[in-house]
Each structure stands twice: as structure tokens, then as C-alpha cells.
Amino acid sequence: MLKRYVAAVAALMLASSGAMAGETVNFDAGWTFAKGDIEGAESVAGGTADWKPVTLPHDWAIAGPFDQNAASTGSGGWLPTGVAWYRKSFAVTPDLKGKRVFIELGGVMERGGVWINGMHVGHRPNGYSSVRYEITDHLRDGDNVIAVRADTSAQPASRWYAGGGIYRHVKLIVTGDIHVDGWGTYVTTPKIDAASATVKVESAIRNQSKTDRTAHLEITLTGSDGKPAGTFKGAVQTLPAGRVTKLNAEGALAQPKLWDLGQGNLYTAEVKVVADTGEVLETDRSTFGVRTIEFRADTGFWLNGRNIKLKGTAIHADGGAFGMAVPLSFYERRLRGLQALGVNAIRTAHHPFSPEFLDLCDRLGIVVMNEAFDMWTVAKSPKDYHLFFTDWSSLDARDFAKRDRNHPSVIIWSIGNEIHDTPYPVVAKSILTRLQNIFHEEDPSRPVTMALFRPNTTGDYKNGLADLLDVVGQNYRENELIQAHKDKPTRKIIGTENSKNRSSWVPVRDYAPYAGMFLWTGADYLGEADRAGWPFISNPSGLVDRTDVVKPIGWERASWWAETPVVRIGRRVTEVIDTSELPTMVGVAMPQPKGPGVLNDWTPQENGPHSEKVEIVANTPMVELFLNGKSLGKKPKNADDSAIRYDVPFAPGTIRVVGYDTAGKVVAQDELKTASAPVAVRLTAEQAALKPGFDHVGFVRAEVVDKNGVRVPDAAQTLSVTVEGAGQLAAFDNGSPTDSTIFSSTTRKAWNGRALVMVRATGTKGKIRVTVSGEGLKPATVTLDAKE
Numbered sequence: 001m002l003k004r005y006v007a008a009v010a011a012l013m014l015a016s017s018g019a020m021a022g023e024t025v026n027f028d029a030g031w032t033f034a035k036g037d038i039e040g041a042e043s044v045a046g047g048t049a050d051w052k053p054v055t056l057p058h059d060w061a062i063a064g065p066f067d068q069n070a071a072s073t074g075s076g077g078w079l080p081t082g083v084a085w086y087r088k089s090f091a092v093t094p095d096l097k098g099k100r101v102f103i104e105l106g107g108v109m110e111r112g113g114v115w116i117n118g119m120h121v122g123h124r125p126n127g128y129s130s131v132r133y134e135i136t137d138h139l140r141d142g143d144n145v146i147a148v149r150a151d152t153s154a155q156p157a158s159r160w161y162a163g164g165g166i167y168r169h170v171k172l173i174v175t176g177d178i179h180v181d182g183w184g185t186y187v188t189t190p191k192i193d194a195a196s197a198t199v200k201v202e203s204a205i206r207n208q209s210k211t212d213r214t215a216h217l218e219i220t221l222t223g224s225d226g227k228p229a230g231t232f233k234g235a236v237q238t239l240p241a242g243r244v245t246k247l248n249a250e251g252a253l254a255q256p257k258l259w260d261l262g263q264g265n266l267y268t269a270e271v272k273v274v275a276d277t278g279e280v281l282e283t284d285r286s287t288f289g290v291r292t293i294e295f296r297a298d299t300g301f302w303l304n305g306r307n308i309k310l311k312g313t314a315i316h317a318d319g320g321a322f323g324m325a326v327p328l329s330f331y332e333r334r335l336r337g338l339q340a341l342g343v344n345a346i347r348t349a350h351h352p353f354s355p356e357f358l359d360l361c362d363r364l365g366i367v368v369m370n371e372a373f374d375m376w377t378v379a380k381s382p383k384d385y386h387l388f389f390t391d392w393s394s395l396d397a398r399d400f401a402k403r404d405r406n407h408p409s410v411i412i413w414s415i416g417n418e419i420h421d422t423p424y425p426v427v428a429k430s431i432l433t434r435l436q437n438i439f440h441e442e443d444p445s446r447p448v449t450m451a452l453f454r455p456n457t458t459g460d461y462k463n464g465l466a467d468l469l470d471v472v473g474q475n476y477r478e479n480e481l482i483q484a485h486k487d488k489p490t491r492k493i494i495g496t497e498n499s500k501n502r503s504s505w506v507p508v509r510d511y512a513p514y515a516g517m518f519l520w521t522g523a524d525y526l527g528e529a530d531r532a533g534w535p536f537i538s539n540p541s542g543l544v545d546r547t548d549v550v551k552p553i554g555w556e557r558a559s560w561w562a563e564t565p566v567v568r569i570g571r572r573v574t575e576v577i578d579t580s581e582l583p584t585m586v587g588v589a590m591p592q593p594k595g596p597g598v599l600n601d602w603t604p605q606e607n608g609p610h611s612e613k614v615e616i617v618a619n620t621p622m623v624e625l626f627l628n629g630k631s632l633g634k635k636p637k638n639a640d641d642s643a644i645r646y647d648v649p650f651a652p653g654t655i656r657v658v659g660y661d662t663a664g665k666v667v668a669q670d671e672l673k674t675a676s677a678p679v680a681v682r683l684t685a686e687q688a689a690l691k692p693g694f695d696h697v698g699f700v701r702a703e704v705v706d707k708n709g710v711r712v713p714d715a716a717q718t719l720s721v722t723v724e725g726a727g728q729l730a731a732f733d734n735g736s737p738t739d740s741t742i743f744s745s746t747t748r749k750a751w752n753g754r755a756l757v758m759v760r761a762t763g764t765k766g767k768i769r770v771t772v773s774g775e776g777l778k779p780a781t782v783t784l785d786a787k788e
Contacts, residue, residue, distance in 0.1 A: 022175055022176070022284065023173075024171050024172070024174075025171065025174070026169070026171060027103070027170040028170055029056075030053075030055075030088055030090070031053070031055065031056055031086050032052060032053055032087050033051065033052050033054040033086050033087075033165070034050055034051050034052065035060065035085075036049070036084075037151075041147055042085075042113075042118055042120070043147075044118055055694065056168075056169065056325075057106075057168050057169055057326075058325055059164060059165055059167045059324045060164050060165040061081065061165070062079065062324070062743065063744060064080065064742040065742060066742070067080070068534040071153075071155035072158075072161075074527070074529035074530035074537075075156050075160065076158060076160075076161050076162065077538065078529070078537055078740070079161060079323075079526075080164075081153060081157075082153050083150070083151045083153055084149075084150050084165050085148070086150070086166050087147045087148075088146050089143055090143070090144055091143055092139050092140070092142070094141070096139075096174065098176075099136075099175065099176060100174070100175045100176065100208065101134070101139060101172065101173070102135065102174075103146065103170065103171070103173075104130065104131070104132040104170065104172075105148070105168070105170050106168025106169045106170065106354055106355065106356075107166075107168035107324075107354065108150050108166050108167075109163045109165060110125065110126065110127025110150065110151065110152055110162070110164075111125045111127070111151040111152075111154075112127070112148060112149065112151075115146070115147040115149075116139070116145070116146050117139070117140060121135055124392070125387075125388040125392060126385060126388065126396050127150075127152075127163075129352065129396050129399060129400070130168070130352070131399070132183075148166055150164060156384075157382075157383040158381055159374070159380055159527070159528055160526065161323070161324070161525070161527035161538075162324065163324030164324075165325075168325075168354050168356075169354075176281060177207065177209035178205060178209060178213060178273060178281040178282055179208075179282045180206075180282055180284045181205065181244050183402035183403045184203055184204030184205070184206075184244075184402070185201065185202070185203045185204075186201070186202045186203070186405055186442075187200070187269050187288040188200045188288075189256075190445075192256065192258075192290055192291075192292055196253060196255070197290045198250060198253075199219070199230070199232075199250070199251055199288075200249075200250045201234070202247070203273070203284065205239055205245050205273055205282070207240060207241050207242065207245070209241055212238055212239065212240050213241075214239065214276045215236070215239055215273050215274060215276065216233055216235060216247065216249070217233065217247045217248065217249040217271060217272065217273060217274070218231070218233050218234075218249070218274050219234075219249050219269055219271055220269070220272075221251075221253055221267055221268070221269055221270075222270070224257075224266045229253055229254070230251055230253050230254065232250065232251025233249055234248050234250070253267070258289075258291055258304050259290055259362075259408040261303065261344050261367070262339070262365040264365045265289060265290070266287050266363065266408070268285055268288075269288060270283065270284075271283070271286065286406050287359070289408025289409075291408055292304055292305065293411045295412070295447055295492040295515055296492065296513075297492050297513060298512065298513055300494075300512060300513055301494075308516075309515075310516020310517065312346060312367075312517060312518035313347070313518060313520075313523075313543065314346075314349040314522065315334075315346060315347070315523050316349055316523075317351070317353050318527075320523075320524075320525075320526065320546035320731075321546070321731035321732070321733040321743035322730075322758075327697045327730075328360060328695035328696075329697045330697055331356075332360055332364070333699060334522075334523060334544070335360060335366060337544060338522050338523075340558070340562070341543060342557065342558050342561025343543075343561065345366065345367045345368070345411075345516065346361060346518075347368075347369040347496065348369070348370055349417065349497075350374035352371075352372065355404065355407075356695075358404055358409055358410065361409035362408055365409075367409055367410075367411045368407070368410045369449070369496070370400075370410045370412070370413055370414065371414040371451075372396070372397055372414065372416070373389070373393065373396075373415065373419075374417050374418075375416075375419065375420065376389050376393070376431050377389050377427070378420035397415070397438045398438050401413070401438060401443050405442060405443040405446075412446055412448070412449055412471060412494075413447070414448075414451060414496065415435040415436060415448055415449075416450040417450070417475075418475055419451075420453070422455070422465060423458045425463045425464075428465055429464070429468060436448045448469060448470045448471070449473035449494060449496065450473055451475045452472070452474045452496075453475055455480070456480055461488075467491070471493065471494050471515070472484065472491050472492065472493050473494050473495070473496035474493075475495075475497035476497060476498060476504070478507040478508055478514075478517075479507055481495065481514070482511050492515070493513055493514055494514070494515040494516060495508055495514065495516065495518060496518055497519075498517040498519055499519070500520075500556075502641060502642060504517070505517070506640070509560075519543065521541050521543075522543055523545075523548065524538050524539060524540050524541065524544070524546045524735070525539055525546075526546075527539065529737075535739075535740055536737050537738065537739070537740055538737045539737070542554075543557055546737075547734065547756040549752075549754060552570045552597070552598035552599070552600055553597075555570075555617050556617040556643065558617075559618050559619045562619065565619065565620050565659055565661070565667040566619050567623060567657055567658070567659035567668040567670055568618070568670050569614065569616050569657045569670050569672055570599055570600045570615050570617075571598065571599055571601070571604065571613060571614055571615070572597060572613040572614075572615050573597065573598070573604075598615055601713040602652075602653075602655050602672035602673055603674050603712070603713050604650060609650070613645065613647060614645065615643040615644070616643060616644040618644060618659050620661060621660065622634055622635070622659070622664075623635055623644055623660070624660070625648070625655070625656070625657050626655070627648060627653070627654075627656075628651060632646060653674055654671055655671065655672050657669060673708070675711065675712040675753075676706040676707060678704045678706060678712040678717065679705070679777065679778060680704075680779075680780065681703070681719065681773065681777050681778065682704075682709065682711075683701070683770065683772055683781070684700065685698065685699075685784055686698070687699070689784060690784050691788055692763060692764060692786070693761075697730050697758050697759065697760060698759045698784055699756060700782055701755075702721075702754065702755040702756065702757060702780075703753055704753045704754075704777065716750055717749065717775055717776065717777060719749070719755050719774045720773050720774065721746050722769075723768065724768075724771075725766050725768050726762055726763045726767060727759045727761050727762055727768030727770075727784070728762055729744070730760045731744065731758040732744075732745060732755065732756070732757055732758070733748070733756050734750060734751035755772075757772065762786070764786060764787055764788045765786060767783050768784040768785070769781055769782075769783050
């Protein structure tokens with residue numbers, strides 16, 4: 001649900017925001033922060049502490065340091081944990097008398113408690129849950145103080161890096177006594193054809209006044225172009241005092257633009273609750289899309305009447321150098337990069353992501369498997385959510401479903417990942433049924449799945465647990481899931497987590513009932529490094545690294561999935577076992593990585609005459625390889641989609657591959673050049689202008705190059721960055737899974753000859769000058785404009 005935002009002044013005080021009923025105030029600025037369990041921190045006085053000013057979202061743990069003795073262990077990326085407090089003062093003026101005020105926190109990691117003027121108003125142990133508390137009764141004229149306690153001291157509590165603090169946006173919501181109950185507006189489009197779509201709006205209205213009222217809904221639809229798209233009204237109903245009543249309205253949207261893959265066509269429904277006197281009691285807004293989704297037992301997934309194979313990746317929510325406080329521009333850069341590789345679906349592993357992330361998926365036209373839990377009552381880490389699951393999971397699941405159900409990108413709910421309760425089927429079936437019923441109640445428009453873990457071992461197919469699900473999901477073991485479908489062809493099936501091997505893709509590709517797959521994983525992520533051990537701080541299992549550089553395995557996937565011509569060249573240096581499934585094997589020691597199997601460079605370490613094993617990944621019918629302009633012959637695309645191989649006597653210079661279509665036309669090409677000694681830094685700014693704000697980050701790629709401008713693949717010089725003018729350094733990373741330099745540092749070694757500088761604008765005018773230098777290297781500078 002999206003409510004109208006009110007621009008807040010620098011202090012973000014209610015007194016000067018002009019907030020009225022049905023409005024939302026951004027509440028991110030003006031906070032202070034302190035680490036430690038501070039006596040009196042919840043009080044108006046605040047206790048004695050070294051309070052530092054911060055703007056939210058804020059992940060305090062990502063500041064480090066990395067410590068191989070950290071309580072979070074390698075699972076948490078060896079980063080710090082503990083108790084932290086946040087406080088904010090704000091003013092309330094007499095014009096808010098009679099209004100109701102709520103605070104909404106997108107995410108507090110974790111075990112978050114909230115106080116207003118020393119009074120405790122709420123607690124939620126789940127750090128991934130968005131929460132909303134009413135604070136009306138505790139407000140007073142003049143200054144007020146809100147305090148939030150975030151506690152990650154119980155460790156280890158996660159299998160991956162989870163961050164710490166108020167790491168998502170915070171809002172203050174001002175309403176009247178009659179208002180939409182939390183995330184209470186639900187928009188669906190049950191009937192769609194080319195001429196029109198039926199838009200159905202249901203809004204749960206809470207009447208906190210002392211008398212019954214009568215009211216109805218009035219709906220105004222607007223297209224993404226801002227033009228009116230329709231209006232309609234609902235029936236008049238009684239709103240009993242002290243109760244929540246669902247009001248409904250249904251109308252038509254003429255000639256709808258469908259939401260589709262790569263086409264984020266969106267509409268906005270303005271929802272007014274209008275009394276019989278004509279008074280507008282509440283206004284709400286919700287963005288939605290018009291599209292049809294269906295999972296079929298015989299042909300998999302259908303979107304808008306087209307049979308689509310889901311080509312998905314799972315990702316964790318962290319943003320690398322930003323930890324869990326992730327700017328939206330970072331997510332957008334990552335998702336656009338994955339889309340370019342042919343990815344059309346994302347699995348939120350293994351918990352609710354921010355609503356802003358789903359907004360982005362809506363706009364980009366990428367579908368989402370939206371996941372709720374990584375564990376139920378059986379632990380995966382000693383201090384994880386299993387301690388709270390029985391008491392809190394129904395509330396967390398219901399809030400999650402209500403919060404996210406209007407996102408057209410969400411096509412299926414997952415209620416669990418590799419749940420270790422399933423060896424106890426009586427217990428597991430009971431929990432599954434309870435959770436699935438919640439999602440069906442709050443959102444009957446989407447199916448429910450879960451990621452079954454070794455279901456043949458725990459008997460999930462035989463004892464009926466799997467068949468309780470709307471769509472049967474299984475991690476890995478694709479042929480097992482195919483056999484489960486053949487045993488019972490009425491099952492709808494999907495691969496919820498899959499390795500990146502071709503042997504995993506081909507069964508999914510060639511079996512029509514298989515709706516699709518979700519690779520582990522789309523991008524490298526912080527934590528889950530216990531099995532690799534120190535100095536590993538992140539898990540290198542992605543198609544791209546932490547800075548979103550595409551790995552050779554990412555280009556291989558693009559050659560199978562992308563809709564556009566792809567041809568990429570690399571040289572095979574080692575044969576490696578596939579470790580993509582090992583993170584799921586509890587108790588199995590992960591072997592130390594042996595290095596990449598393929599390198600995208602033409603600068604081998606070996607001197608003297610020798611041959612290189614060249615591999616080409618391509619989706620073009622024919623390729624031709626050239627060494628220093630001489631053709632080494634054409635080869636057709638392999639029928640089994642395996643890499644096209646050449647044995648090439650090495651010679652320094654340029655190796656180039658050309659891809660041809662069926663008519664013999666060149667449609668794609670790639671080349672690698674031999675690098676000599678490093679002499680300079682090359683900078684490439686990915687944008688010319690940058691506006692200020694948390695969610696706006698500029699990206700500047702740094703490369704160590706030789707005298708001819710060729711990236712030196714083994715360059716590891718220490719690089720230093722300075723940011724001058726109307727900007728500041730936001731983070732500095734190189735993507736290395738073993739570099740424990742804190743991300744706020746202005747110095748960092750190049751990795752594979754690369755690094756990534758991330759900057760923020762500090763104003764709306766002026767130049768931002770980014771300079772990177774290195775020992776023995778000619779420095780480079782790029783300039784960005786800071787502007788609105």
C-alpha cells in the first residue's frame with residue numbers, strides 16, 4: 001500500500017510538515033544512534049551515551065570491523081553484533097489534536113522494541129518484518145521522543161549476514177479515527193481481456209470513533225502516464241464502532257496495458273472512504289498491475305496467456321558494501337544486470353525483502369517468488385527465529401501477505417526454505433496448513449509453495465505433505481521432482497533452488513510441466529562463510545560478484561537464457577567440482593575453493609610455448625575464432641548447450657570470437673587482449689548526474705590498465721580514492737570474497753584488476769570529482785554533476 005507522501009522540512013517535525021489525516025511523513029532524518037545496552041535510553045532524557053547523528057536506513061554492523069573471532073561467525077560475515085539504540089525528537093502541534101498517529105518501521109534487525117516518551121508500544125523479534133504501531137495515546141504537546149532498541153546480541157542467529165539496526169525506511173502515518181487498517185487495501189483484476197479489465201478493490205476500514213458510521217469507497221484509477229483511467233464507487237455500508245469492516249468497490253479499466261516481463265506497466269488506485277455526508281474520512285493509494293498468472297500441472301507457468309519458463313535466481317537482501325541498508329539504485333543496477341543475462345524471476349531468499357525492492361521489480365517487469373521463512377520450529381542456527389516461530393509466525397505471515405499482495409511482480413508465496421520440521425510430518429503438516437491458510441485468506445489470487453529439502457528422504461511425497469501445497473517446490477535434485485510429477489501428474493511443480501550446472505538446467509528446460517528454476521545464487525552475498533572459513537567474508541556462489549561484475553558462469557547462463565545474441569570467450573584454467581549445493585548440506589565440510597574454472601582474459605601466467613584451452617559460450621548458431629586476425633575455424637553451437645572448445649597455441653595479442661546467425665550475419669562478438677605491466681588507473685562513471693538522497697548512489701568503475709588500456713587481470717595494487725566537491729564516498733569495494741577491508745575505507749586493493757567506487761551527492765548543485773590513484777600508477781579522475 002502506498003500512501004501520499006508529505007515533504008518534510010529538514011528537522012522532519014510534525015509541527016512543520018502539515019501532516020493531516022490519511023498522510024504519510026518520511027521519518028528517516030534526525031535520528032541519533034548509540035551502541036550498547038544503555039540504561040535509560042528509552043526515556044525522554046535518553047540516559048548517558050555517546051549519541052551520534054544518523055539518517056535512516058542505517059546498518060551499524062557493516063561499519064565493521066571484520067573479526068575472525070566475531071560472535072556472528074563466518075555465517076554473519078565475521079561482522080559485529082550486539083545491542084544498539086536509536087532516538088529521535090519531534091514536535092506535535094495542536095492541529096494534530098483528534099488525529100491518530102502511527103509509526104511504521106520497514107525493518108529492525110532484530111528483536112526490535114519501540115518506546116514513545118518512555119512508554120513501550122511494541123516489540124517484534126523478527127528482524128525482517130515490517131511493523132506498524134499506534135503511538136497516539138502517548139504523544140504530548142511540544143517535543144516527543146521515540147526510541148528503538150535493536151538487539152542482535154544472541155549469536156549465531158543467521159546462516160548469512162543479517163545486519164543490525166533500523167536498516168529500512170521509517171514512516172509516520174497520520175489518520176483520523178476512521179482509517180485503513182494496516183496494509184488493509186487489496187486490489188485485484190479478476191477479469192481481463194483486450195477491451196477492459198475488472199478492477200476489484202477491498203479495503204479493511206477500522207472505526208476507532210465512539211459511534212457507528214456509514215460510508216462507501218470511491219476509486220480513481222490513474223495510469224503510469226498520470227492520465228485518468230477510470231472511476232467507480234462501492235456500496236454504502238455501516239462501519240461499527242470499534243470494529244474493522246471490509247468495504248468493496250468494483251469497476252472497469254478500459255484498454256488496459258498489461259504488466260509483463262520487462263514491461264512494468266502500473267496503475268494507481270486512489271481509494272477514498274466517503275461518509276454519507278460527503279465527508280472524506282480517509283484516503284489511501286495503492287499501485288497495482290493488470291496481468292494473469294497461472295501454474296498448470298501439464299505445462300508449468302503462464303503469464304498473460306503465454307507459457308513462460310521461469311529463469312530465476314535466488315538472492316540475499318544484502319547490498320554488499322552497504323550491508324542491509326541498501327540504496328534502491330544498488331538494487332536497480334543489480335536487477336538490470338541480471339535481466340541482461342536472461343533472468344526473468346527473483347526468489348527473495350529466505351525472508352521478506354523491503355517493499356521498495358518489490359516496487360522496483362514491479363517497475364522492471366521481473367517476477368518474484370516471495371519467501372517468508374528459513375526455518376520453522378527446528379533451528380538452523382542456535383539463536384535463530386525458531387525460538388519465536390510458534391508465538392509469532394502467524395502474525396508475521398499475515399502482515400507479510402497484506403503488505404506485499406498488491407505487487408504485480410509477486411506471482412507465488414513461499415512459506416519455507418528447506419524446513420527441518422518435515423521429518424516430523426504430523427507437526428509439519430499442521431504448520432504448513434496454518435501458514436497456507438493465512439496466505440489464502442489474505443490473498444486468494446496467488447498459489448503457495450515451499451522449498452522442500454530432500455523430500456524422498458523425509459517421505460514428503462508419500463505421506464501427503466507435498467500435496468498440501470498449491471505448487472510443489474523442491475530444492476535441487478531436478479530428476480526427483482520430475483519423477484514425483486510423473487508419479488502424480490496432477491502436481492504443479494517448480495524448482496525453488498537449483499545449481500548452476502547444465503545438468504540441472506536441461507531437465508527443467510526439456511520437461512514442460514517444470515515451471516522453472518531459481519539458481520543458487522544470482523549474486524555473491526555477505527556471510528555463509530563458515531565452511532570456507534576465515535578470511536572468507538562472503539559466499540562466492542553468484543552469477544555476479546558483490547560489485548556485479550559478471551563471472552564466466554554468468555555469461556554461460558546468459559548463453560542459455562538471454563533473448564539477445566550472446567557470445568563470450570574464456571580460457572579454461574582448472575577443473576572444479578560444483579559446490580553450488582553444498583551450502584544446503586548441513587554438517588558437510590565445504591572444500592576450499594580451487595580458483596575459477598574459466599577466466600575471461602588472454603594473459604596466462606605460463607611463459608613459453610604452450611596451448612590454452614579456449615571455451616566459448618554462445619547462443620548463436622555458429623561461431624568463428626580468430627587469433628591476431630587469423631581464423632582458427634568455425635564451429636556450430638553444440639546441441640547440448642555445452643561450451644564450444646578450441647585448443648589454441650598461445651600467442652600474445654588479441655583473441656576474438658564472432659557469432660553468426662543462420663543467415664551468416666555477424667550478430668555478436670567478444671575479444672580478449674594480452675595485458676602487459678600495469679601503468680594507470682582507468683575510471684568509468686556509469687552516470688553523468690546524481691541527485692542527493694539515501695537511495696541515489698553513483699557508481700564509478702576503476703580498472704588497473706597497461707599502456708594500451710588493457711585491464712591487467714592479476715593487478716592487486718592498493719588503490720586510494722578521494723571524492724571532492726558536492727559529494728562524498730558512500731562505499732569502496734572490489735568484490736573479493738577474502739578482502740576484510742571495511743567498506744568505508746578510502747583504500748582497497750584491486751581484485752582481478754578492478755574496484756568499484758560508490759558515491760553520494762551532498763547537494764543539488766556543483767561537481768563531484770572522483771579520483772583514484774595507486775602506487776606506481778597514473779591516477780584518473782571523473783566528474784559527475786550533482787543536481788536535482
